Amino acid sequence: MTPIDIPLDLQIEILLRLPVKSLFRFRCVSKLWSSIITSRDFKNRHMNIATSSAPPRLLIAFADFDGSKLLLVSSPNPIASSSSFSSSPFCVPYRDLSLVKLQGKKVYNTSRGLICVGAGFKDVAICNPSTRQLHTFPEFKFKDSRHFIPRPNYVFGYDPVDDQYKVLAVHLSSRSENKVLASGKEEAWREAPCVACPHFPRTWGLYMNGTVYYRAKAIDSPDRGSIIMSFDVRLETFNMINIPSKVLSLMGYVNMGDAYRLFTDKALINYREKLV
Incomplete structure (x- = not known):
């Protein structure tokens, strides 16, 4: 039987449309x-094709009490399940990351299919949930050690211009001392x-179009008002966004026994490329 000679360009186009699990195996060909x-x-190119053709889906991470196991579940594909939506489960198993060394690590934000996790300094x-690979960054320390900080707040994003992922560690003290690390050969x-x-960070980050957003408390404000911080991943610059008074008025109060506490930890959501 005569072997079929498939042009390399066509081979690449076929590979670009395969799932990550198959590509992981085909590296051995x-x-x-x-x-x-x-x-x-x-x-x-594979990421761009996958994100442009696939409809948005909800991905939820569950961890057990001691943090030794992490399970990802995903909402069903709306196209595949449209004919039998009533019988479709709300969430279906996606990845069991128990075998990945995530013990004790907290899940922070995601960017382009990758998950930022951390536990201290x-x-x-x-973590790449599709390949189960875990890339660990070097240890670091803040200059200001006067405050007890059980763990920093990590923000994870992607620079589309320089094609580089970056992690931002936000200091949880009044000095707002922060550190950033760019992925590459010399990290x-x-x-x-x-x-x-x-500011004090109040929520995890939300990556969107080269910028990471997160809720925070302004330190210089007399009442330490609630704000939104943005971090430009490429320029590594911060910007403060004031929350409209109408939005602030909608924030509820939680009964904490003898006192009422302002519920300020509402997460930010990317809704059709808009911050909500």
Whole structure:
């Protein structure tokens, strides 16, 4: 039987439309396929095709009490389940990450299918749930050690211009001392000061179009008002966004026994590329 000679360009186009699980196996076919599949250009093209063709789905992470197991569940594909929506489960198993070394790590935000996890100053990592790979970053310390900080608040985003992922560690004290790390061959934490708008982070980050957003409390404000902070991943700059008074008036109060506490930890959501 005469072998079929498929042009390389056509092979790449076929590979670009395969799921990650299949690509992970097909790296063993040949050295050429392995180099193609693991190249940065192929990964970016595969990501763009996957995100443009697939409808948005809800992904939820569950961890047990001691943090030794992490299970991801996903809402069903609305296209595949449209004919039998009434009988479809609300969530279906997606990935069991119990075998990945995530013990004791807290899940922070996501960016382009990757998950930022951390536990203190020496266990910051990025997890790829599709391949179960875990990339750990080097340990770091803040200069200001006068405040007891059980763990920093981590923000994770992607720079589409320089094609680079970055992790921001926000200091949970009045000095707003922050550090940022860029992925690459030489990974090291460096200073990312936010002098103009010192703040306390209140929620995890939300990545959207090269910028990460998170809820915060302004330190310089007399009443430490609630604000939204934005972090430009490429320029590594901060910007403060005031929350409209109409939105602030909708924030509810939670009965805490003898006192009422303002519920300020509402998460930010990306709704059709708009911040809500």
